[in-house]
Amino acid sequence: MSSSEDDAPLMRANGRVKVSPKSPEVVKMADSSPATNGHVDPGISIRFGPVEDKDVKMEDGEDALGAGKRKSRTSVGEKKSYAEAESSEEDEPLSKRRRTSVKHEDPETDDDVPLARNGRKLPKPAETSIGDESDSDVPIERKLAVQKKKIEQTAEAKPSRKPAAPKKEAKPAAAKKQTNGVKKEPAASKAAPKKGKAKVKEESQDAEEKDEEEEEEYRWWEDQSKGDGTIKWTTLEHNGVVFPPEYELLPQNVKMKYDGIPITLAPEAEEVASFFGTMLNSTHNVENPVFQKNFFSDFKDVIKKSGGAKDSKGNKVDIKEFAKCDFKPIFEFYDAQREEKRHLPPAEKKAAKALKDEQEAPYQYCIWDGRKQKVGNFRVEPPSLFRGRGEHPKTGRVKTRVQPEQITINIGKDAKVPPPPPGHKWKEVKHDQEGTWLAMWQENINGNYKYVMLAANSDVKGQSDFKKFEKARELKKHIEKIRKDYQKNLKHDMMVERQKATAVYLIDQFALRAGNEKGEDEAETVGCCSLKYENVTLKPPNTVVFDFLGKDSIRFYDEVQVDLQVFKNLKIFKKAPKKNGDEIFDRLTTSALNKHLANYMPGLTAKVFRTYNASYTMGCVLNEMNASGGTIAEKVKAYNDANRKVAILCNHKRTVTAGHANAMEKMGERIKGLRYQKWRLKQQMLDLDPTLKKKKGAAFFEIDEDLDKEWIEEHQAFLIEEQRNKINKKFEKDNEKRVADGEKEMKVSELEERLQAVKELEKKFKKENKTGKVEAEARGATVEKLENSINKIDQRVETMSVQAQDKEDNKEVALGTSKINYIDPRLTVVFSKKYDVPIEKFFSKALREKFEWAIKSVDEDWEF
Template sequence: MSSSEDDVPLVRANGRANPTPPSAKSNGQSSTNGELDPGVSVRFGAVQNEDVKMEDADEDAHGVSKRKSRASIDQKKSYAEPDSSDEDDQPLSKRRRTSVKHEDPETDDDVPLALNGRKLPKASETAIGESSDSDMPIERKLSASCKERHQAGRSQKTSQWCQKEQADDKSSVKKMKADTGALKKGRGKVKAESAEAEDEEDEYRWWDDPAKGDGTKKWTTLEHNGVVFPPPYEPLPKNVKLKYDGVPVTLHPDAEEVAGFFGSMLNSTHNVENPVFQKNFFRDFKDIIKKTGGAKDSQGNKVEIKEFTKCDFKTIFEFYDAQREEKRNLPAAEKKALKAKRDEDEAIYQYCMWDGRKQKVGNFRVEPPSLFRGRGEHPKTGHVKTRVQPEQITINVGKEATVPPPPPGHNWKEVKHDQEGTWLAMWQENINGNYKYVMLAANSDVKGQSDFKKFEKARELKEYIDKIRKDYQKNLKNDLMVERQKATAVYLIDQFALRAGNEKGEDEAETVGCCSLKYENISLKPPCTVVFDFLGKDSIRFYDEVQVDPQVFKNLKIFKKAPKKNGDEVFDRLTTSALNKHLQNYMPGLTAKVFRTYNASFTMSNLLQGMKATGTIIEKVKAYNDANRKVAILCNHKRTVTAGHANAMEKMSERIKGLRYQKWRLKMQMLDLEPNLKKKKGAAFFERDEDLDKEWIKEHQAFLVEEQTQKIKKKFEKDNEKRVADGEKEMKVSELNERLEVVGEMKKKFEKENKSGKVEAEGRGPTVEKLEAQITKLDQRVDTMSVQAQDKEDNKEVALGTSKINYIDPRLTVVFSKKFNVPIERFFSKALREKFEWAIKSVDEDWEF
C-alpha cells in the first residue's frame, strides 16, 4: 500500500463515505527521528499536586449505567447483545445498546458489583468459583497422572455434613462424626471437625485435582451460621455534645451517632476538609436531625442547625480520641484477653461446610455505619452509610441445611438455595446501590481456584497474542471506521495497559477507560506523541505521555476531527461489550481485562529472567521491588504520598545518623585503649562526620536516655504482668527505681564525654579487635538501612501491593524466592501465603510464565 493510502476516505458504518480526513503526513520525520520508539512511556512526567490514592485492599467498584455523552435510547428497544455482527457497522445512535454483564465481584477489575438501581444480579454471574473470563476447564492444564491419582484419593474421602437428626438414623450420624468430623446441626452452630479430618484437609491439593472447577454447579451441600452484626450505638456521655454556634445541643441518638462519625475523624484532614465531603455529610446530617425531632439546647429550646461552619465537633473528637488512646495503652495481657473473647464469640461464623469440607469464611462481619469516603475525587464522599438491618440481607444455604437464625425480632430479606453462586450472604448498600457479598476466605479451595484460573487464562493468551497483534496492526488502516476504532483500542489496551472502561451514571464519579475516552482526555503532539490525562478506576488520575505507532497517531487525529468537541467520545462507534465480543473471536473468555494481567505477568517474567539479584536479603528484596514497581507503573497503580511519609523518612535518617554516631564512639574507645592507633590508621579514620555536630549529639544523647528509660519501664510492666498471671506478687516501685539507676549512669557518662571530648572503653574486657568487629556490624546495618530507606522513598507514589497480589502471577514471586534464596515471608504476609498456597506448592525455580 502506498504512503498516501491513509488519506483515502474511511467508509462510515452505514455504508456512506466519510469526507477525506486531513493529511496525517509526518513531514518526513520518522518515529525514530529524535523520538522514542512507539510504545515507550514517560509516565508521570507532568503530574503535579496530585491528590489521589490507590489502596492494596479490596477495590470498591461503582455502579454502571449509561454514559452521559451517549445519545438517548428508546427504552422499548431490546438491550440484548445482537446476534450478528451486522450491527457493528451501524452508527452508534442507530445501534441497540447492550448492558454490561456482571462479572466476579471479588476478582473482576473493570466491572462493578451491580448495576445501580437495577434488579438483583443472578448469583451465578457474581460467583467467584467461576469468573466470567474462565471458560477453560482446569483439566486442560493438568496431567493425566495427576487426574488419576487425585480421583483415587478423593474416592477415599467421605466427609459429609449431617443434614437431619432423625431418631431412626442416630447410629449412622455417630459413625459419620467419628469417621469424618461432621458437624452437628443442633442450634445452627458449626462445631470443629476432628484433628484427623483437618490433617487430611491440609493435604488436599485442589490445584492438582481436575475434577474441580468445571460446570456451573458450585456446591451440593452448604451450611453456615450467617453474619456478625456490628454492636448497637452507645450514646455519648452527657457532657460530650456537639456545639452549634457555641451552644451545646442535645440530639436524638441516631443523629448523635452521625455527628460522632464526623467528629471522630477530625484528624483525617484529607476527608473532613474536603468541601464535597463536608457538603454531602451536612446534607445527610440535617435530614437525620429533622427526621429525629431536631436539636435542642440545655433549656429544651429548639435549635435550628443550618450552617456547617457553626458546628463544633471538637468535644466529640476529644472523647473518641481519648478512647482510642486508652485502647492503645491497654496492657498486652488485657489486649490478648479481649481478642480471645472476640475470637470465641465469632468462632461459629468463621467456617462453613461446603460439600462436606470445612472452609474458612472471609468477610463475615456486616459493615458498620459510617461516612462513605470513596477513592479519589468521588462525588458521593461524605454521605452517611446507614446501618444494615437483617431485613436487607439475603442468605444462601443448602435446601436441607438449617437456616442461620436472624437476630431476635428480625427476619432475613430472603433465603436462597442458589448452587450456582459462591456467596453465603449479600445485601445492598445505600451509597452506590452496590451489592456486598460474604464470600469464602482467600485461602479457600473455591477462591484459590478462581485466582488459579485467572492467571492460567492470562498465560493462555501467550498462544494468541501474536495473531491478535498482527490483526490489529493490519486493521489500523481498515476502511470501516468501526474496525479501525477496534484495532486502535486494542493497540492502546495491549501496549499501555489501559482498562477497557465502562458506562457511568450521572451520580457516579466521572471515570473513563479506553473505550470511553473523551475528546479532552487525549492531546496529540506531532509526530507521534499522545498525552493521556483522565480519571481512571476509583478516580485515580491517569497521566501518561507516550510514543505511539504513526498510524495510531493518525487514527486518533481522525477520531478527534471536527465537529467533535469537549465531552464527545473519541471511540464513538465502540463499546466495551462490543470490544470484548471481538476479542473472544480469538480466544474463549478473552476480555480486555486479561491483557492487563498478561502484560503485568509477562513484564515481571522478563524482568526476573534477566535479573542477577545478589548481596544481602534486603538488597535482593529491593531488586524484586524495583521490578514490581515497573509493573505497578505500567498498570497505573499510584497512591498519594502518605502524610506520615516525610516523618518516617526523617526517623530512618535519624536512625542511620545514630548508627554513625555509635561508630564514632567505638573508634574513640579504640583510641582510649591504644592512643597510638591514630598514627597507624590515620587521623581521618577517627574524625567525626560533619553533620554530627555538638548540638545534634546532645539532642541524640537525650533521646537515647529517654529511649532506655521507656524500655526499662515497659520491661518492668511486662514482668509484673507475667508474675500476676503466674499467681505471684507484683514487684514494688523500688525495684523499678533500682533498674532506672542505669539510666542515671548513662546520663552522667554522656555529660563527662561532652566535657572531655574522650570516650572511655565500655563492656567486659574490651579490646581493639572486639571494637573493630562491632564497627563492621554497624557498617552492615547502615548499608541495610540505607537500602531500605531508598526503597521506601522510591515506592512513596507507587502501590506495589495491587500489582503483586492481583496482576503478577504469584508463581513468579515464588520463583524469585526459590531462585535467589529469599524467604517467601519477605513478599507474602501470612494471609497471602494462605491465599497463594497453590502457587507456593506447585512450582519450582525453573517454572516460566
C-alpha cells in the same frame, strides 16, 4: 443513511469523516519508522506535566481539553449483556443510538452474576473479588517516562513454554499507625500447624491430627477436574453473619454545638453526628467540600425525620449552616475512649480479644462440600460515612445500618438455616449452587451488592486466581497475531474496525482499562472505549495527552508517544462536528470489544492484557537478573526494582504519604546513630591499645564530619531518654505480670534503683564530651571483639541504607497493586527459591495463605 455504513469505506460517516482510503492523508502514513513488535516506539510517557496552551488545535477549532463530563448511561439494578448493536442501529454512532438502562458487568465475571430483581436469580460477585481492589489508574511521574518506553519494548511475546513439572514441594519459609487506627500486620514467622490445645483422649487427638494432615495435603491445583462446570458446590453449611453492635448514646454532657449552643438530638441523628465527630482527625475527608456538602445534606434529612434538634431549654433549633456546627466535643469523647483502650493492661486486652474470638468463632468457617473452609468477611458493614476513593461524587454520604430484612442467605437445601437476630427475619433464603457467596445485601450509597465470600486462602478463591493467571499465560500463544492484526486494521476501510484496532492498541500498549459504562448516580469514570472528546489532546507529530477520571475516580493523566497511524486515527475520531461530551470511540462498546477479542482465544477480554503484560514483563526482568550475590536486603531491593518496572507499565501510582518525609528522616537518624556508635567502638579500641592509631592511621579513628558536637549532644540526650523509657516500661510490665500471678507489686524504690543506670550513662557521656576519650565498656573487652562489633554495625548500616533507598524509590509507586493483582505470584515464588530469600520478605501471612497454591506448585525453574 444506508444501513451498511460500517461496512463501507471511510467516505462518509454522518458528516463526521470524509477521508477516502485513497486520500493523501491516509496514503502518506509513515510505515518506515523504526518498529517495535509491529508498532512504532510507543509508550514514551511524560506524566503530570502541564497541558500547554500550544497544544495542537484541531482543524475544526475545538478545545481539546473541555470541561464536559460523560453522560451516565446506566442504572444500578438488573444486569443484561451488552449485545452487539443490531444492523439497524450500526449505521449511527453509539451516541445517537437508543440508550438502554443497563449495568455492564466485567465480561470476565458475567457468568457469575445472575439477575437479582423481580424474583430472578440474585447477582453474584466475581469469584476473584475478595474486597476492594487496591488498584489505581494514576500515572507515575515524568522521570519514569524513558524507563517505561524501554520496558514496553521488551514486553513482546516469545514462543510459549510448558511450565516445568514440580520437582519438589516448596518448603514453607520461616515464618505506623494509620489515620484510621488500623495497624499493619508484621511479617509472621514460621509456625507449625495449630493443633487443639485442650487435652483429649489419645485416639481423638490422633484422629484430629490425621484430619489436619489430610487438609494440608489436599492440593487442588493438581486436581484438573476441579473448577469445571457451573455448579460450585453440592452441600453448604454456615452460621450466617455477625452484625455490628447497636449505637450507644453519648453521655448527657457530650453534645455537638450549633452556633456555640449545645444541641440535643434524637438517637438516629446523634449517631450520624458521631460519624462525623469521630473523623475530625481525618482532615483529608472532613475538609473536603464535597464530603461536607453530602454529609450535611444527609444529616439535615435525618434530623428532620427524627424530630429535629433542640437546645438545653427544649427550644427547637433550626440547623441550616454547616459552618456553625461544632463536632469537637464528640471527637474529644471518642478520642479519650481510644486512648483509654490503648493504655489498657495487656491482660485486659488479651481477655477482650479472647472473648471476641469466642463469640465470632462459629462464623469463621463453613462446610463446603464436606470440607472446612474459612469465611472471609463474615461481618456486616457498620453504619458510617461513605469515603470512596479518588474524587468520588458521593463521598460523605451516610451509609445506613444494614438490617437482617435486607440480607439474603445462600445455603444448602438440607442445611440448618442460621437464625436471624431476635425479632427479625431474613429477606430471603436461597440455595444457589452456582454462587460462591454465603450472604448478600444491597448498600444504599451506590446500590452495589455486598457479599460474604470465602477467605482468600480457600480452595474456591485459589482456583479463581489460578485460572486468572493461567488465562494470561494462554494469551502468550495469541499475542503476536493480535498485535499483527490490530496494526493492519489501524488502516482499515471500515470505521468500526479502525476503532477496534485503535482501542486494542491503547489497551495493550498503555494498560488502559476498557471502561464500562456507568449509571446516572455512579461516579463519572471512563476507560478506553468511553473516552470523551475532552479527555484526549493531540500534539503533532505523534504525542497524545490522556486526562480523565479512571477507576475509583482517580485522575489518570499521561502524555505518551503513539504510532503515527494511531495519532491519525484519533484525529479522525475527533473530527467535527464532535465536541466536548461526545465519545471518541462512538462505534465501540466494551462488550463489542471483548466479543472481538474472544475470537482469538476463549474468555479473552481487555482485562487479561493488564495481567499478561504485567506478568510477562516481570518474568523477562527476573530472567535477565542476576541477584545471586549480595545480602537479603539487596536481593529484596532487586525484586522491588523489578516490581516497580511492572508498576510503571501498569500506571500504578500512589500519593506520597504525609509521613514519608518524617519516616525517611528517622531512618537517616538511625543510620547516623549507628555511625556514632561505630566511632565510640573505635575509641574504645584506642583505650585498650593506643598504638593502634599509628598502625591503622589517624584517619581510621576520626569521626564523620556530619556528626558535629551539637548533633552528638542531641543524640546522647535521645539515648538517655530512650533508656529511661525502656526501664519504666519494663518495670510496669513486670508489675502487671506479678499482679496476674497473684504476687505483690514491686515498690517504687526498685524503679529508682533501676534508673541508676540512666544516671550513670548521663555521667559517662558528659565525661566523654569533656575529655574526648571513650573508655572500654564491656567486661573482658578485646580489640578483636570490638572489631567484630564494628563489622556488624557496618552490615547494619549497609542494610538500612539499601532499605532507605528502596523506600524512597517506591514512595510514588504502588508495588502492592502489581504484586497482588497482576503479577503471577509464581514468579515471586521462583525468585524467592532461586535466590534463597524467605518468602515472608514478599508475602505477608495473609498473602502466603492466599497464594499457597503458588508457593507449593512451582520450583525455581518455572517460567510464566
